[in-house]
Amino acid sequence: MEIFTTMITPYKKDGSIDYETAEKYVDWYFENGLDGIFAICQSSEIFYLSLEERVTLNKLVYARAKRLEKESGRKFTVVSSGHVSDTIEKQAEELNAVLESGTDALILITNRMDINNEGDDVFIQNAEKLLKLLPENAKLGLYECPHPYKRLVTPKILDWCLSTGRFFYMKDTCCDAEIIKERCRQLEGSEFKLLNANCQTLLESMQGGGDGYCGIMCNFHPKLYSWLGQNFEKDPEKAKLVQSVIGTFGFTEIGLPYPLTAKYHMNLCGLATENIARNRKSEELTEYSKDCMKQMKFATDCLEKYLEI
Numbered sequence: 001m002e003i004f005t006t007m008i009t010p011y012k013k014d015g016s017i018d019y020e021t022a023e024k025y026v027d028w029y030f031e032n033g034l035d036g037i038f039a040i041c042q043s044s045e046i047f048y049l050s051l052e053e054r055v056t057l058n059k060l061v062y063a064r065a066k067r068l069e070k071e072s073g074r075k076f077t078v079v080s081s082g083h084v085s086d087t088i089e090k091q092a093e094e095l096n097a098v099l100e101s102g103t104d105a106l107i108l109i110t111n112r113m114d115i116n117n118e119g120d121d122v123f124i125q126n127a128e129k130l131l132k133l134l135p136e137n138a139k140l141g142l143y144e145c146p147h148p149y150k151r152l153v154t155p156k157i158l159d160w161c162l163s164t165g166r167f168f169y170m171k172d173t174c175c176d177a178e179i180i181k182e183r184c185r186q187l188e189g190s191e192f193k194l195l196n197a198n199c200q201t202l203l204e205s206m207q208g209g210g211d212g213y214c215g216i217m218c219n220f221h222p223k224l225y226s227w228l229g230q231n232f233e234k235d236p237e238k239a240k241l242v243q244s245v246i247g248t249f250g251f252t253e254i255g256l257p258y259p260l261t262a263k264y265h266m267n268l269c270g271l272a273t274e275n276i277a278r279n280r281k282s283e284e285l286t287e288y289s290k291d292c293m294k295q296m297k298f299a300t301d302c303l304e305k306y307l308e309i
Contacts, residue, residue, distance in 0.1 A: 141169030
């Protein structure tokens, strides 16, 4: 199984990106056993970053990850998105800039290829146009990004992706175990990997043929996700416990002000981070939210000790 985090973006007090802290995040993700990073995604506040910021941040993340990979001999993958524009031509410009800055795969946001949700034929037509504007050797992936709306992938689109031979990753956000199983059956025998973003269905999805996790909660307790990916088959009883814990804490994605919560949690882990986001107001991180993060960390630290990780 492959366990990926979604990269969050730290800022300095003046609101500019704190690239030094971002590099420390990469080290932390690696040290906590993750297999990869999804850089320049919604967790990165992609729609609030300039193209120059997206490219600079991605370049730093990729370079640091590849350095860690080389020094350790352990694979550490970086996949990256970066296109937020409405026109295919502008999206191609953005994606090519990210590609040139370094990545193991370019991840295409599904709603960008069907802006007005007009159907599969429009999606495929726009996707074919976009692919022609990207290098033929660029590995690609899909991301069902919830913003500005969640454009779910259909069986027809998956078949089209497989027919191109260019797609290798998918961040699945359908949050439906049965749909995930169907998708896994459709992808069986291909090199196309399905990574579930929904922690509540993670164990079931891996048991049903999924290839792992790519999501928000690896910014909080990555060791538990790494353990689950490695041990869910050989230690099923403990796997159920871990699933129950991560599934319960996963609901904080909605009820609390993410990504401010993740940035506060980084402070609890010893990585000094300002309480600043471009898509949330700093005052949304209330004392209640902070206390919830402290409780989460205490509980997950205890579980890690129990699992001896």
